[in-house]
Amino acid sequence: MKISELAQTAHIPAKTIRYYESVGLIKPPQRETNGYRYYQLRDVETLIFIRRCRELNIPIEDIKQLVAVKQNPEASCATVDNIIVEQLARVRQLQQELALLEHTLSLLVTSCSSDTIQDCCILQSLQSSK
Amino acid sequence: MKISELAQTAHIPAKTIRYYESVGLIKPPQRETNGYRYYQLRDVETLIFIRRCRELNIPIEDIKQLVAVKQNPEASCATVDNIIVEQLARVRQLQQELALLEHTLSLLVTSCSSDTIQDCCILQSLQSSK
DNA sequence: CCTAAAGGTTCCAGCCACAGGAAGGTCAAG
DNA sequence: CTTGACCTTCCTGTGGCTGGAACCTTTAGG
DSSP: OOHHHHHHHHTOOHHHHHHHHHTTSSOOOEEOTTOOEEOOHHHHHHHHHHHHHHHTTOOHHHHHHHHHHHTOTTSBSHHHHHHHHHHHHHHHHHHHHHHHHHHHHHHHHHHOOOSBGGGOHHHHHHHHOO | OOHHHHHHHHTOOHHHHHHHHHTTSSOOOEEOTTOOEEOOHHHHHHHHHHHHHHHTTOOHHHHHHHHHHHTOTTSBTHHHHHHHHHHHHHHHHHHHHHHHHHHHHHHHHHHOOOSBGGGOHHHHHHHHOO
16 A cells, blocks of 8 residues: 555554654555555554554654564563553653643732733742742 | 853853843843853843743743733733733643543553563553554 | 963754655556 | 646754854963
8 A cells, every 4th residue: 555545544644654764663665666655554553553652652762662572472571561651650740740830820820910011910920939 | 240140040051041042032132342241130030030931831932922021011911811821721731631641551551461572461452442 | 471271152963753845756537 | 638646855844952063262370
């Protein structure tokens, strides 16, 4: 199949598929004499897998490892576990930071009932707070 | 004062201060014959304000507006309100997305008790889930 | 007076994961 | 034969910095 069919099936833009090839996340596919990329059925699987990983915000470098380790049924799960655990840690870290932001911002939003900049509590807080 | 003193006082790297100047967030300061930047006391205030905004993840383009509007005591608070409200909305949006990620990832982490890739529930989930 | 260190300057490149667009080749339908 | 859809490569931009090279200026010490 050609790239746009793969793109539609795996729900990944063709542009992104070429990008994944350029950074070594997927292998360069077969090419015909016209220079077009032609893909196999199992490439759909791989790309869906990659998409799922990206939806979990797993970095491309980590996905490379996952894809590689997936080829080797005898290998240990440790790599996979580590990557997921680390990703979870990153997400939770970000959640904590965002909770702080949310708190501060919502305080700001409710703090000010002024109409002019002169008495704007928001700006005053941003100037001096913390 | 020279840039490194400003940097220390405002807790912003000198490199970042130059960057802020290059993107038009702060005005180019006075220069002496040696080419060095020399800053005023009020530049400290401005940079602290900017740092607070960045700590709230407010985009630089929005901070430009905040800094501009701050010069004009008679102006309406509407711009400020909008920017903060929008920022809060972005943060909450991100929080929702992260909550989903966190949920999925924590399920993945606890799902697998296998030792080898062959039976790894994590990889199987990533292959077929959703 | 010379030197070395510390600090200043500009400019270029890289990060991450793409997206947009230009310029040009290929292919199937009418 | 033309049109339009698809394919190709290559370059640029995104946001907010950060690192580093190459070079100039200032300051302190021997």
